[in-house]
Amino acid sequence: QVTLKESGPGILQPSHTLSLTCSFSGFSLSTYGMGVSWIRQPSGKGLEWLASIWWNGNTYNNPSLKSRLTVSKDTSNNQAFLKVTSVDTADTATYYCAHTDRTAFDYWGQGVMVTVSS
Amino acid sequence: DIQMTQSPASLSASLGETVTIECLASEDIYSNLAWYQQKPGKSPQLLIYYANSLNDGVPSRFSGSGSGTQYSLKINSLQSEDVSIYFCQQNYDSPPTFGGGTKLELK
Numbered sequence: 001q002v003t004l005k006e007s008g009p010g011i012l013q014p015s016h017t018l019s020l021t022c023s024f025s026g027f028s029l030s031t032y033g034m035g036v037s038w039i040r041q042p043s044g045k046g047l048e049w050l051a052s053i054w055w056n057g058n059t060y061n062n063p064s065l066k067s068r069l070t071v072s073k074d075t076s077n078n079q080a081f082l083k084v085t086s087v088d089t090a091d092t093a094t095y096y097c098a099h100t101d102r103t104a105f106d107y108w109g110q111g112v113m114v115t116v117s118s
Numbered sequence: 119d120i121q122m123t124q125s126p127a128s129l130s131a132s133l134g135e136t137v138t139i140e141c142l143a144s145e146d147i148y149s150n151l152a153w154y155q156q157k158p159g160k161s162p163q164l165l166i167y168y169a170n171s172l173n174d175g176v177p178s179r180f181s182g183s184g185s186g187t188q189y190s191l192k193i194n195s196l197q198s199e200d201v202s203i204y205f206c207q208q209n210y211d212s213p214p215t216f217g218g219g220t221k222l223e224l225k
Contacts, residue, residue: 047205047216062213096161104152108161
Protein backbone atom coordinates (compact mmCIF):
# COMPACT_ATOMS: atom_id res chain seq x y z
CA GLN A 1 0.00 0.00 0.00
CA VAL A 2 1.49 3.29 -1.15
CA THR A 3 1.12 6.24 1.19
CA LEU A 4 2.71 9.69 1.20
CA LYS A 5 2.62 12.48 3.76
CA GLU A 6 3.90 16.02 3.45
CA SER A 7 5.28 18.11 6.29
CA GLY A 8 6.37 21.72 6.40
CA PRO A 9 6.46 24.96 8.39
CA GLY A 10 2.85 26.05 7.92
CA ILE A 11 3.71 29.74 7.80
CA LEU A 12 6.83 31.60 6.78
CA GLN A 13 7.88 35.12 5.93
CA PRO A 14 8.45 36.58 2.47
CA SER A 15 11.96 36.15 1.05
CA HIS A 16 12.57 33.08 3.24
CA THR A 17 13.17 29.53 2.00
CA LEU A 18 10.36 26.99 2.14
CA SER A 19 11.46 23.47 3.05
CA LEU A 20 9.04 20.58 2.63
CA THR A 21 9.43 16.87 3.35
CA CYS A 22 7.51 14.00 1.77
CA SER A 23 7.64 10.80 3.81
CA PHE A 24 6.39 7.76 1.95
CA SER A 25 5.93 4.03 2.23
CA GLY A 26 4.95 1.19 -0.08
CA PHE A 27 7.61 1.85 -2.70
CA SER A 28 11.29 2.68 -2.95
CA LEU A 29 12.82 5.61 -4.79
CA SER A 30 15.69 3.33 -5.73
CA THR A 31 13.39 1.09 -7.79
CA TYR A 32 13.55 1.54 -11.56
CA GLY A 33 10.83 3.81 -12.89
CA MET A 34 9.70 5.25 -9.57
CA GLY A 35 9.39 8.96 -9.01
CA VAL A 36 8.03 11.53 -6.57
CA SER A 37 6.56 14.78 -7.78
CA TRP A 38 5.60 18.00 -6.05
CA ILE A 39 2.40 19.79 -7.06
CA ARG A 40 0.77 22.83 -5.48
CA GLN A 41 -2.71 24.32 -5.42
CA PRO A 42 -3.59 27.82 -4.22
CA SER A 43 -6.87 27.86 -2.32
CA GLY A 44 -9.80 27.56 -4.72
CA LYS A 45 -7.55 27.36 -7.77
CA GLY A 46 -5.97 24.82 -10.09
CA LEU A 47 -3.00 22.49 -9.89
CA GLU A 48 0.58 23.39 -10.80
CA TRP A 49 3.34 20.81 -11.18
CA LEU A 50 6.54 22.01 -9.53
CA ALA A 51 9.19 19.31 -9.74
CA SER A 52 9.92 15.61 -9.94
CA ILE A 53 12.75 13.38 -8.76
CA TRP A 54 13.33 9.89 -10.16
CA TRP A 55 14.83 6.63 -9.01
CA ASN A 56 18.08 7.41 -10.83
CA GLY A 57 18.48 10.82 -9.20
CA ASN A 58 17.34 12.82 -12.23
CA THR A 59 15.35 15.89 -11.35
CA TYR A 60 13.05 18.11 -13.38
CA ASN A 61 11.77 21.51 -12.33
CA ASN A 62 9.03 23.71 -13.71
CA PRO A 63 10.79 26.44 -15.70
CA SER A 64 8.13 28.94 -14.57
CA LEU A 65 9.76 29.00 -11.14
CA LYS A 66 13.19 29.43 -12.70
CA SER A 67 15.97 28.39 -10.33
CA ARG A 68 13.96 28.75 -7.10
CA LEU A 69 13.30 25.03 -6.77
CA THR A 70 15.52 22.25 -5.46
CA VAL A 71 14.27 18.69 -5.15
CA SER A 72 16.22 15.90 -3.47
CA LYS A 73 15.72 12.50 -1.88
CA ASP A 74 16.90 10.28 0.96
CA THR A 75 16.33 6.80 -0.39
CA SER A 76 17.35 5.06 2.83
CA ASN A 77 14.69 6.87 4.83
CA ASN A 78 12.00 6.92 2.13
CA GLN A 79 11.82 10.70 1.95
CA ALA A 80 11.82 13.34 -0.74
CA PHE A 81 12.38 17.05 -0.21
CA LEU A 82 11.47 20.31 -1.89
CA LYS A 83 13.05 23.68 -1.27
CA VAL A 84 11.59 26.89 -2.66
CA THR A 85 13.76 29.97 -2.23
CA SER A 86 12.71 33.63 -2.01
CA VAL A 87 9.05 32.91 -1.32
CA ASP A 88 6.38 35.56 -1.61
CA THR A 89 2.61 35.66 -1.13
CA ALA A 90 2.10 34.02 -4.54
CA ASP A 91 3.64 30.84 -3.10
CA THR A 92 0.81 30.49 -0.58
CA ALA A 93 -0.82 27.17 -1.44
CA THR A 94 -1.41 23.58 -0.44
CA TYR A 95 1.62 21.57 -1.46
CA TYR A 96 1.23 17.90 -2.41
CA CYS A 97 3.73 15.18 -3.07
CA ALA A 98 2.67 12.35 -5.34
CA HIS A 99 4.04 9.05 -6.56
CA THR A 100 4.52 8.82 -10.30
CA ASP A 101 5.66 6.12 -12.67
CA ARG A 102 5.59 8.39 -15.75
CA THR A 103 1.98 7.60 -16.65
CA ALA A 104 0.29 9.80 -14.07
CA PHE A 105 0.34 10.94 -10.46
CA ASP A 106 -1.26 7.82 -9.07
CA TYR A 107 -0.92 8.28 -5.30
CA TRP A 108 -1.11 11.64 -3.53
CA GLY A 109 -0.36 12.81 -0.03
CA GLN A 110 -2.95 14.66 2.03
CA GLY A 111 -1.22 17.97 1.31
CA VAL A 112 0.34 20.58 3.58
CA MET A 113 -0.92 24.14 3.67
CA VAL A 114 1.78 26.80 3.42
CA THR A 115 1.10 30.48 4.06
CA VAL A 116 3.61 33.19 3.20
CA SER A 117 2.94 36.23 5.32
CA SER A 118 4.83 38.91 7.17
CA ASP B 119 4.22 24.54 -22.40
CA ILE B 120 1.20 22.53 -23.58
CA GLN B 121 -2.01 24.31 -22.62
CA MET B 122 -4.95 22.21 -21.40
CA THR B 123 -8.40 23.75 -21.74
CA GLN B 124 -11.29 22.12 -19.93
CA SER B 125 -14.97 22.68 -20.55
CA PRO B 126 -17.31 23.42 -19.05
CA ALA B 127 -15.84 25.18 -16.02
CA SER B 128 -18.89 24.16 -14.00
CA LEU B 129 -21.68 21.71 -14.51
CA SER B 130 -24.93 20.96 -12.73
CA ALA B 131 -26.58 17.57 -13.27
CA SER B 132 -29.21 15.32 -11.70
CA LEU B 133 -28.70 11.95 -10.04
CA GLY B 134 -28.66 9.17 -12.63
CA GLU B 135 -27.72 11.51 -15.46
CA THR B 136 -24.76 11.03 -17.79
CA VAL B 137 -22.24 13.87 -17.86
CA THR B 138 -19.31 14.56 -20.13
CA ILE B 139 -16.32 16.80 -19.47
CA GLU B 140 -14.04 17.85 -22.30
CA CYS B 141 -10.33 18.59 -22.37
CA LEU B 142 -8.53 20.19 -25.29
CA ALA B 143 -4.74 20.17 -25.58
CA SER B 144 -2.87 22.91 -27.47
CA GLU B 145 -1.02 20.21 -29.42
CA ASP B 146 -1.14 16.46 -29.98
CA ILE B 147 -0.43 14.64 -26.69
CA TYR B 148 -0.76 11.12 -28.14
CA SER B 149 -3.20 9.92 -25.46
CA ASN B 150 -0.85 10.83 -22.61
CA LEU B 151 -3.75 12.18 -20.63
CA ALA B 152 -4.97 11.56 -17.10
CA TRP B 153 -8.14 12.53 -15.28
CA TYR B 154 -8.33 13.29 -11.55
CA GLN B 155 -11.20 13.73 -9.13
CA GLN B 156 -10.84 16.10 -6.18
CA LYS B 157 -13.53 16.00 -3.53
CA PRO B 158 -13.95 19.03 -1.27
CA GLY B 159 -11.06 19.38 1.17
CA LYS B 160 -9.27 16.30 -0.19
CA SER B 161 -6.29 15.62 -2.41
CA PRO B 162 -6.82 14.70 -6.08
CA GLN B 163 -7.30 11.03 -6.91
CA LEU B 164 -6.37 9.41 -10.23
CA LEU B 165 -9.37 8.15 -12.20
CA ILE B 166 -8.10 7.52 -15.73
CA TYR B 167 -4.65 7.29 -17.32
CA TYR B 168 -3.51 6.95 -20.92
CA ALA B 169 -6.80 8.60 -21.89
CA ASN B 170 -8.98 5.52 -21.38
CA SER B 171 -7.43 3.20 -18.76
CA LEU B 172 -9.43 2.99 -15.55
CA ASN B 173 -7.33 3.20 -12.39
CA ASP B 174 -7.71 0.38 -9.87
CA GLY B 175 -10.77 0.73 -7.68
CA VAL B 176 -12.46 3.38 -9.81
CA PRO B 177 -16.14 2.61 -10.52
CA SER B 178 -16.90 1.47 -14.06
CA ARG B 179 -19.37 4.33 -14.54
CA PHE B 180 -16.29 6.48 -15.23
CA SER B 181 -14.75 6.25 -18.69
CA GLY B 182 -12.28 8.21 -20.76
CA SER B 183 -11.86 8.59 -24.49
CA GLY B 184 -10.18 10.71 -27.10
CA SER B 185 -7.03 11.09 -29.11
CA GLY B 186 -4.82 13.76 -30.59
CA THR B 187 -5.79 17.02 -28.95
CA GLN B 188 -9.36 16.19 -27.83
CA TYR B 189 -10.31 14.09 -24.81
CA SER B 190 -13.35 13.51 -22.68
CA LEU B 191 -14.37 12.05 -19.34
CA LYS B 192 -17.82 10.49 -19.13
CA ILE B 193 -19.68 9.68 -15.95
CA ASN B 194 -22.67 7.38 -16.39
CA SER B 195 -25.51 7.28 -13.89
CA LEU B 196 -24.29 10.18 -11.74
CA GLN B 197 -24.10 9.42 -8.01
CA SER B 198 -24.05 11.91 -5.11
CA GLU B 199 -20.48 10.96 -4.28
CA ASP B 200 -19.38 12.16 -7.72
CA VAL B 201 -19.76 15.80 -6.66
CA SER B 202 -16.18 16.97 -7.12
CA ILE B 203 -13.82 19.02 -9.20
CA TYR B 204 -12.35 17.12 -12.14
CA PHE B 205 -8.96 17.93 -13.69
CA CYS B 206 -7.30 16.66 -16.84
CA GLN B 207 -3.49 16.54 -17.09
CA GLN B 208 -1.12 15.90 -19.96
CA ASN B 209 1.97 13.81 -19.39
CA TYR B 210 3.33 13.90 -22.94
CA ASP B 211 5.76 16.78 -22.57
CA SER B 212 7.48 18.52 -19.69
CA PRO B 213 6.28 20.41 -17.78
CA PRO B 214 3.19 18.30 -17.07
CA THR B 215 0.22 20.64 -17.18
CA PHE B 216 -3.32 20.52 -15.84
CA GLY B 217 -6.62 21.81 -17.10
CA GLY B 218 -8.35 24.50 -15.09
CA GLY B 219 -10.88 22.07 -13.62
CA THR B 220 -14.59 21.36 -13.95
CA LYS B 221 -16.76 21.73 -10.87
CA LEU B 222 -19.58 19.17 -10.90
CA GLU B 223 -22.59 19.83 -8.70
CA LEU B 224 -25.95 18.19 -8.21
CA LYS B 225 -29.01 19.87 -9.61
